[in-house]
Amino acid sequence: MTDTRWRDRLLGNRALSPETLMMGYGYNPFLSERSLKPPVFHTSTFVFRSAEDGKTFFELAYGLRQKHPNEEPGLIYSRINNPDLEMLEDRLAIWDQAEASLVFASGMAAISTTLWAYARPGSVIVHSGPVYGGTEFLLTKILPQFGITSIGFLTEGGNKAMDDAVEAARGKGSIAVLYLETPANPTNGMVDLEHARQIASRLRGADSKQPVIVVDNTLLGPIYQRPLAHGADLVVTSLTKYVGGHSDLIAGGCSGATALLEPIRGMRTILGTMCDPHTGWLLMRSLETLKLRMAAAADGARKVAVFLSTHPNVAAVWYLGFLPEDHPDRLVFERQCESPGSTFSFEVKGGEAEAFAVLNRLKVIKLAVSLGGTETLASHPAAMTHSDIPQAERLRLGITPALIRISVGIEDPDDLIADLTQALA
Numbered sequence: 416m417t418d419t420r421w422r423d424r425l426l427g428n429r430a431l432s433p434e435t436l437m438m439g440y441g442y443n444p445f446l447s448e449r450s451l452k453p454p455v456f457h458t459s460t461f462v463f464r465s466a467e468d469g470k471t472f473f474e475l476a477y478g479l480r481q482k483h484p485n486e487e488p489g490l491i492y493s494r495i496n497n498p499d500l501e502m503l504e505d506r507l508a509i510w511d512q513a514e515a516s517l518v519f520a521s522g523m524a525a526i527s528t529t530l531w532a533y534a535r536p537g538s539v540i541v542h543s544g545p546v547y548g549g550t551e552f553l554l555t556k557i558l559p560q561f562g563i564t565s566i567g568f569l570t571e572g573g574n575k576a577m578d579d580a581v582e583a584a585r586g587k588g589s590i591a592v593l594y595l596e597t598p599a600n601p602t603n604g605m606v607d608l609e610h611a612r613q614i615a616s617r618l619r620g621a622d623s624k625q626p627v628i629v630v631d632n633t634l635l636g637p638i639y640q641r642p643l644a645h646g647a648d649l650v651v652t653s654l655t656k657y658v659g660g661h662s663d664l665i666a667g668g669c670s671g672a673t674a675l676l677e678p679i680r681g682m683r684t685i686l687g688t689m690c691d692p693h694t695g696w697l698l699m700r701s702l703e704t705l706k707l708r709m710a711a712a713a714d715g716a717r718k719v720a721v722f723l724s725t726h727p728n729v730a731a732v733w734y735l736g737f738l739p740e741d742h743p744d745r746l747v748f749e750r751q752c753e754s755p756g757s758t759f760s761f762e763v764k765g766g767e768a769e770a771f772a773v774l775n776r777l778k779v780i781k782l783a784v785s786l787g788g789t790e791t792l793a794s795h796p797a798a799m800t801h802s803d804i805p806q807a808e809r810l811r812l813g814i815t816p817a818l819i820r821i822s823v824g825i826e827d828p829d830d831l832i833a834d835l836t837q838a839l840a
């Protein structure tokens with residue numbers, strides 16, 4: 416992949432849009448039998464032309480020397496690099512408006528490999544809450560076994576809660592990471608990334624080290640929110656969701672500056688948490704339609720949210736498009752996000768029994784965890800994705816027994832409304 420024509424982002428003076436670049440960026444058909452689409456490079460290893468080539472490629476891959484200008488890392492072994500993953504990473508970086516990206520075997524692989532790269536025994540991670548259940552488990556149950564502790568703050572407490580958590584963390588150790596999930600799963604609570612940037616800058620030590628701001632952008636990314644433009648250092652995404660978009664794969668991504676990704680790349684090589692070539696190929700296909708799918712789903716979600724908000728058996732709808740003018744999240748939402756997206760939660764009147772009754776009656780909408788697929792899914796966070804969190808903590812985070820999360824797909828929204836009408840009756 417040394418021919419730079421396949422990496423042109425300009426047509427004359429015109430900067431090509433991501434939508435256009437997704438159709439072929441980084442791929443040279445003339446290196447692959449003129450195949451229009453990239454093949455799946457189902458191979459564990461790559462043949463070196465000479466022993467000298469092998470030496471050169473390893474020097475670069477293992478960081479034994481700096482890259483020469485325009486030098487391309489040579490292909491070695493699919494745990495280190497693979498053409499499908501490299502093309503995918505180039506394209507994901509375009510959507511994320513990042514210098515580079517790395518892709519992983521899952522969203523959790525992206526999150527955990529990133530945290531392993533930046534946290535050390537004695538480090539503290541300050542994180543927003545709620546976070547995805549798996550992330551919560553990693554932060555509160557696994558990392559402490561390695562001397563890495565965390566302090567959470569509730570998104571609804573706003574910047575004051577973030578400040579207080581940082582103050583508390585300073586007393587416990589050195590703050591390695593500000594880990595922020597915004598909008599939060601499942602409550603859609605928002606975190607002010609510009610405020611987080613100010614905090615990180617304030618914490619810069621004499622050695623110029625400061626906490627790395629990592630944002631989980633799964634709920635709106637990469638189309639409707641670009642955290643790197645608002646102060647994040649690294650953005651992690653479960654590509655399983657909107658980016659994959661067809662509920663047929665598991666993968667994750669991490670994007671940011673090349674230098675910040677280097678320790679994560681090294682950790683990924685050793686832990687072996689990279690994405691596999693076939694999944695990478697599927698994701699490239701998905702990136703071609705990402706914007707169309709997210710736009711259609713967002714339109715449908717608005718209609719469904721409006722319907723739910725007027726239903727007598729619905730107590731509350733946590734849809735970002737309904738944030739009142741005077742709600743503190745409203746300003747942050749308007750500054751950081753380009754759409755409310757299509758995943759949100761609502762509370763039925765009653766408790767778990769009433770929520771389960773609605774879920775069990777759904778016919779078109781599938782009762783399943785996950786989000787961001789072409790089909791609409793509904794689930795019960797308190798009993799499913801967030802059931803690991805102790806009950807009192809769950810309630811504090813707003814994950815009540817009456818809460819149902821819905822991820823609206825691209826079906827006819829009127830069919831979804833008909834389904835919800837019969838389920839809520």
Ligand SMILES: Cc1ncc(COP(=O)(O)O)c(C=O)c1O
Binds near residue numbers: 523631633
């Ligand atoms: C916000 C968020 N982050 C991370 C993850 C983990 O992603 P994966 O299931 O791809 O490991 C999920 C999964 O539901 C999620 O919702």
